[in-house]
Amino acid sequence: MQGIQIVLFTLLCVCGGEEDVMKPTFNIYSEFLKLQAVVEGLTQELSAARSDLTEQKSLVQELKQQVTALSESPKVAFTASMVSTQNSHRGPFPSETKLIFDKVLTNIGNAYNSETGVFTAPVKGVYYVRYSGSAFSAHDLGLSIFKGSSRFVSSYEYNSGEKNDQVANGAVMLLEAGEEVHMRLWIRTWIFVDYRYNYSTFTGYLLYPV
Structure with a gap:
């Protein structure tokens, strides 16, 4: 009788442990939404950076054209x-x-x-x-x-x-x-x-x- 009680106690402990292991510790969907928001923010920042880079390249090209025009203009x-x-x-x-x-x-x-x-x-x-x-x-x-x-x-x-x-x-x-x-x-x-x-x-x- 005492042996059966020991076995039952052991099973309860094991079952209880498995239940603790399988229990979720965070909300996966909530964390996914947070991660998605971060990615969207980074995407917007990258797009803005690309736009600024394009504008800077345009300004540099315009300055190069002006310098070329000045260097090619007659000296009088x-x-x-x-x-x-x-x-x-x-x-x-x-x-x-x-x-x-x-x-x-x-x-x-x-x-x-x-x-x-x-x-x-x-x-x-x-x-x-x-x-x-x-x-x-x-x-x-x-x-x-x-x-x-x-x-x-x-x-x-x-x-x-x-x-x-x-x-x-x-x-x-x-x-x-x-x-x-x-x-x-x-x-x-x-x-x-x-x-x-x-x-x-x-x-x-x-x-x-x-």
């Missing part, structure tokens, strides 16, 4: 003064007269003609053109930049009685390929020409092609 820049073996002047003239700055200091691209005093735009683009002028000996000085046959900007220095009078002006110009720019001295005025310091100059350069 000039500065010219006027030749003289001694301090002198040009003018006054009975009518407005084109000034020829025949002393070339810089002429990258060879777009400035020192024989005619004309700058010719080699390509359509935005250019900056400026000038400086010295009246020096107390005479009136009037200067203008001309775009083709049209006056663009000007400066005028009235005889002040002082020894050194200076004028300067400049402008940004949109020029078509082949358009010309030059300087003119106003009627009955003069401009001082020195042999050494280049007080009076005509300058221009290409900012960017369009």
Whole structure:
């Protein structure tokens, strides 16, 4: 009798142990939903990262194209003064007269003609053109930049009685390929020409092609 009780007790312990082993310790479906949410979140982040990468690649390509365009665009820049073996002047003239700055200091691209005093735009683009002028000996000085046959900007220095009078002006110009720019001295005025310091100059350069 005692042996049967021992066997029954043992079976109960075994059965009880199996029941504990087979009993689920977590909800599998709930954990699957959590894992699915994590995967979806990672998928969205990956998609956003891919979109950002595509945008960055597009920007890099655009910058490369801009750099290439700049490197291939013509280099245009000039500065010219006027030749003289001694301090002198040009003018006054009975009518407005084109000034020829025949002393070339810089002429990258060879777009400035020192024989005619004309700058010719080699390509359509935005250019900056400026000038400086010295009246020096107390005479009136009037200067203008001309775009083709049209006056663009000007400066005028009235005889002040002082020894050194200076004028300067400049402008940004949109020029078509082949358009010309030059300087003119106003009627009955003069401009001082020195042999050494280049007080009076005509300058221009290409900012960017369009």
